[in-house]
Amino acid sequence: MSQELVLGIYVFIMAIFVGFEVISRVPSVLHTPLMSGTNAIHGIVVLGAFLIAGSADSPLLHALGFVAVVFGAANVFGGFVVTDRMLEMFKKRETKAVEKKDA
Amino acid sequence: MPDVRTTVIAVSYIVASVLFIFGLKQLSSPATARSGNRLAAIGMALALVATLLDRQIVSFWTIAIGTLIGAAVGIYFGRTVQMTAMPQMVALFNGMGGATAALVSVAEYLRLTRIGAPIPLGESTSIVLGTAIGAVSFTGSIIAFGKLQEILPGKPLQFPLQRVVNGLILLALVVFGGFVVSGAGTSALWALFAAALLLGAMFVLPIGGGDMPVVISILNSLTGLAAALTGFVLHNQMLVVAGVLVGASGTLLTLLMSTAMNRSVGNVLFGAFGAASNDAASSASAVGHTVRQTTPEDTAIALAYARSVVIVPGYGLAVAEAQHTVRELATDLESRGVNVKYAIHPVAGRMPGHMNVLLAEANVPYDQLLEMDQVNGQFPQTDVVLVVGANDVVNPAARDDPSSPIYGMPILDVDRARNIIVLKRSMGHGFAGIDNALFYHEKTRMLFGDARQSLTQVGQALKSA
Numbered sequence: 001m002s003q004e005l006v007l008g009i010y011v012f013i014m015a016i017f018v019g020f021e022v023i024s025r026v027p028s029v030l031h032t033p034l035m036s037g038t039n040a041i042h043g044i045v046v047l048g049a050f051l052i053a054g055s056a057d058s059p060l061l062h063a064l065g066f067v068a069v070v071f072g073a074a075n076v077f078g079g080f081v082v083t084d085r086m087l088e089m090f091k092k093r094e095t096k097a098v099e100k101k102d103a
Numbered sequence: 104m105p106d107v108r109t110t111v112i113a114v115s116y117i118v119a120s121v122l123f124i125f126g127l128k129q130l131s132s133p134a135t136a137r138s139g140n141r142l143a144a145i146g147m148a149l150a151l152v153a154t155l156l157d158r159q160i161v162s163f164w165t166i167a168i169g170t171l172i173g174a175a176v177g178i179y180f181g182r183t184v185q186m187t188a189m190p191q192m193v194a195l196f197n198g199m200g201g202a203t204a205a206l207v208s209v210a211e212y213l214r215l216t217r218i219g220a221p222i223p224l225g226e227s228t229s230i231v232l233g234t235a236i237g238a239v240s241f242t243g244s245i246i247a248f249g250k251l252q253e254i255l256p257g258k259p260l261q262f263p264l265q266r267v268v269n270g271l272i273l274l275a276l277v278v279f280g281g282f283v284v285s286g287a288g289t290s291a292l293w294a295l296f297a298a299a300l301l302l303g304a305m306f307v308l309p310i311g312g313g314d315m316p317v318v319i320s321i322l323n324s325l326t327g328l329a330a331a332l333t334g335f336v337l338h339n340q341m342l343v344v345a346g347v348l349v350g351a352s353g354t355l356l357t358l359l360m361s362t363a364m365n366r367s368v369g370n371v372l373f374g375a376f377g378a379a380s381n382d383a384a385s386s387a388s389a390v391g392h393t394v395r396q397t398t399p400e401d402t403a404i405a406l407a408y409a410r411s412v413v414i415v416p417g418y419g420l421a422v423a424e425a426q427h428t429v430r431e432l433a434t435d436l437e438s439r440g441v442n443v444k445y446a447i448h449p450v451a452g453r454m455p456g457h458m459n460v461l462l463a464e465a466n467v468p469y470d471q472l473l474e475m476d477q478v479n480g481q482f483p484q485t486d487v488v489l490v491v492g493a494n495d496v497v498n499p500a501a502r503d504d505p506s507s508p509i510y511g512m513p514i515l516d517v518d519r520a521r522n523i524i525v526l527k528r529s530m531g532h533g534f535a536g537i538d539n540a541l542f543y544h545e546k547t548r549m550l551f552g553d554a555r556q557s558l559t560q561v562g563q564a565l566k567s568a
Contacts, residue, residue, distance in 0.1 A: 004338045005225040012331060015344045018124060019351025025131040028359075028449060028474060031456030034130055034352060035323055036193050037140050041123055042200045042323075042349040044147060045330040046173075047154040048207035048337050053169060054160030056210075058217065064210040066169050072203035073173025074180075075196050076151075080144045081181030082192060087137035089186075089463040 033086045040079025046072025108156045115153030116341035122146030123345055127352075133469065150341055186464045187421045190315060190453040191251035194244045197322050201240030204329035205296065208233035211336050212283075212292055224284065226336055231280040233332035234292065235299040240325040242303030247319060250312055251453055257312030257534075259376070265309060266373070272302045310372065313418075313495065313534025315453040316360045317371045324353020356455050363449035365511040376508075392543035394530065397550050399557060402524055403564035405548075406432075409486035409522075411442040413478065415515055416458045417451050419492015419528070423554035429491060430465035432562045444471050446478040446488075446515050448496035475515055482519040490517060490525040490541075492554050494533025499540050508537060523547040526554050 026034045049072045053065030122142050129139025155163070177196070184192045212230045215222050222230070249255035276298045282291035310318055331346025333339075361368050370376070397405075406412055414433065420426060433443045445467065451458045462472065473481075482488065490497055493515075500507035501514045517523055523546050530549075533539065541547055550557050 001225055002223055005223070005335065008335045008338070008340065008343055011340045011343045012335075012347055015331075015347035016351055019127075019348040020355065022124060022127045022131075023348075023352045023355050025128070027131065027133075028447075028456060029459045029469065029472065030130055030133060030136055031356060031359075032189060032193075032454055032460045033136060033140070033456070034127075035319065035356065035455060036189070036196070037130065037143060038127070038327065038349040038352040039193055039196050039200065039323060040140075041127075041143055041147070041345050042327045042330045043196075043203070044150060044342060044345040045200060045204045045207060045333055046170075047151055048211070048333045048339070048342065049169075049203055050151070050154050050166050051157060051159055051337060052207055052210040052214070053165040054155075054157070054162055055214070056162070056165065058213075061210055061213060061217075062165060064206050064213070066165050068203045068206035068210065069166055069169030070173040070176075071199040071206070073170045074177035075173075075199040075203065076147060076177065077174040078177025078181040078192075078199075079196050080140065080147070081178050082184060082189075082196075083140045084137065084144075085181065086186070086189070086460055086463070087133075087140055089460075089466075090133045091137050 030090070033083050033090070036079055036086065037083040040076055040083060043072055043076035043079055046076055108158065112153045112156055115149050116339075119146035119150035119153075120341055120344040122149070123348060127348060185424070186426075186461055187424050188252075189460055190319060190457060191248045193454060194248040194251060194319055194322065197319070197326050198241045198244030198248065201237045201244060201322070201326040201329055203237070204326065204333050205234050205237030205241060205299070207333050208237060208336055209292060209296055211333075213289060216289060222286075227284045227286075229332045229335035230292070231283050231295065233329050233336055234296055235276055235280065236325050236332065237329035238296055238299035239303035239306070240322050240329060242300045243307045243318075243325070244322050246304050246307040247315060247322065250307075251315060259311045260308040265305075269302065269305050272298055272305060276302060306372065311376055311534060312453065313450075314371050314376055316450050316455050316457070317357055317364075317368065319454050320353050320356035320360055321368070321372075322353075324350045324357060327351075327353055360450055360455055363513065365513060394542060395545075395548050397524065397548035399550065399560035400564045400568075401548070402550055402561045403568045405487050405522060405524065406436055406441065406489070406561070407439060407565055407568045409441055411444075411485050412436060412487045412489060413482070413485050413517075413520065414443065414445045415488060415490045415493050415497060415517060416445060416447070416462070417491065417493025417496065418453060419494075419526070419554050421452055421457065421461060421492070423492065425491060425555040425558055426461040426465040428555050428558040428562070430462070430467050432558055432565070433467070433471075435562060435565055444473050444478065444481075446473050446475070446517075448475055448493070448515055451493055451496055475513060479516050482516050485520040487522045487524060488517040488520040490523065491558070492526065494527075494539055495537075497539070497541055498533070498537070499544075500537070504540075517541065518544055518546070521546065524550055526550050526552075526557050528553065
């Protein structure tokens with residue numbers, strides 16, 4: 001096994017622990033934003049598409065890279081925008097609830 | 104010696120990974136969740152811009168045009184989608200991520216074989232898995248989207264020998280994967296890609312609409328895993344970290360959702376739940392039972408003179424887009440001194456937290472939202488329960504009838520309340536395809552019609568009551 005692969009597996013395993021630790025604290029009220037937010041995060045794979053599209057030296061690689069960039073970018077931008085929209089509604093509700101308590 | 108660019112990229116990736124983790128951490132409270140999502144978005148921007156410094160990238164045109172088109176499409180749909188359509192939107196974005204991961208894996212393999220570089224076992228295995236899982240997630244998500252958008256029937260689609268056929272496709276997938284790893288070349292990888300696309304579609308088709316909370320969670324975790332695998336292919340730790348975080352989130356939600364239905368993940372995936380004939384269930388409970396109908400006026404009076412009301416929303420609320428109407432009715436009741444709460448079942452709707460998002464859109468305060476465990480003890484002291492478009496999650500058979508297909512599923516014990524009013528389009532069955540004993544209960548009154556229209560009529564009647 002190459003050094004890089006070993007490092008990758010190491011990071012993989014550590015990230016599993018961090019992921020479960022952090023995400024198990026998310027309350028059920030926020031499960032939909034969690035899902036769409038993580039959805040946006042896996043759009044990070046678009047950077048792989050950048051590398052492919054930016055170094056393509058054949059029409060086929062150009063085409064594959066292009067399609068991958070389009071899909072990946074839609075995933076990233078759409079995912080963050082829609083999550084932000086959702087969380088804005090939650091925030092509004094929070095301030096309202098606080099005001100009510102103050103009154 | 105690594106040059107400056109490589110260092111900048113490496114540091115940016117580390118910062119971005121930390122931002123992702125912090126962002127997710129802030130999702131643990133509604134007050135900080137929005138800034139958490141923005142932190143993650145900043146991390147993403149940093150990682151993407153840093154990647155452009157990579158010396159492997161020699162041409163920016165494809166990247167620029169592709170990103171512009173993708174961003175325009177993503178932002179347009181992200182801005183305009185209705186909150187009721189959120190499950191299918193999430194499925195669609197998820198499919199796009201899966202497709203990206205698969206395409207990147209395939210393209211990297213083509214690039215490596217083109218330059219004649221030897222592909223070590225670890226990398227070729229990652230390419231095979233990344234391609235397969237990404238492709239399965241892509242077509243699986245597209246089918247899930249089709250079912251949620253009602254382009255495809257929500258009922259499980261079954262045909263003879265379905266499991267045998269799916270098993271054969273899976274076998275073909277493994278064989279093609281073995282060929283790729285042993286160096287058989289690009290045609291084996293294309294065959295693998297095609298088989299995985301087919302498998303993704305075939306595996307979601309027989310799953311019914313009501314099981315979508317589980318399916319979406321699984322697909323989410325698969326795309327995360329596929330992204331992590333491309334990290335192994337490209338030797339990019341950032342992709343590994345981000346992919347695994349998503350995979351962990353999807354896995355946790357999958358387990359939560361299937362626990363909430365008291366079914367194993369395997370049963371959800373392969374059980375074709377909801378397709379079974381409902382002869383046994385309907386003949387057992389429908390005999391000798393009558394349904395008591397009510398009117399919007401009577402409903403208004405029952406609500407107006409109640410001290411406590413619990414509203415139970417379900418998928419029907421989303422279909423009728425009745426979240427604002429229900430909130431208006433609740434506000435009117437509160438101004439009359441009625442104590443109003445909402446009871447949220449974990450699998451109500453079509454994705455985890457679906458009802459919470461709809462009620463948040465309608466500005467329902469958090470302290471009125473109760474989870475199943477909090478609310479179940481309160482039903483005996485509740486004067487009126489208003490069931491709006493929920494069915495299986497309030498079916499007492501899940502608690503009392505060992506022969507019921509949903510026996511053992513934790514439910515909201517609404518039948519223990521003093522009065523129950525069920526808003527429903529017709530006497531049709533819920534997702535599980537079984538009769539609901541609650542509808543024949545002597546304390547239950549049925550208010551037939553579109554949920555939003557019915558609620559509007561109740562609201563009008565309430566004003567004159």
